[in-house]
Amino acid sequence: MASTHRAYAADWKHFTAWCRRQTFLPPHSQVVGLYITACASGTAEQGGKLNSVSTILG
Numbered sequence: 001m002a003s004t005h006r007a008y009a010a011d012w013k014h015f016t017a018w019c020r021r022q023t024f025l026p027p028h029s030q031v032v033g034l035y036i037t038a039c040a041s042g043t044a045e046q047g048g049k050l051n052s053v054s055t056i057l058g
Contacts, residue, residue, distance in 0.1 A: 017045075018045065019031065
């Protein structure tokens with residue numbers, strides 16, 4: 001359970017950092033969709049890697 005909480009905290013940190021770079025705070029549902037698309041395309045972070053669907057929806 002502790003590892004799940006750490007993973008959620010890391011995911012939230014990544015998401016909020018992306019939102020700040022995109023000036024999307026506070027986010028709404030369309031922004032969440034944009035974030036998922038960015039993760040899948042590798043543009044969610046500089047020099048980003050592509051994320052698989054199972055990683056994104058994990």
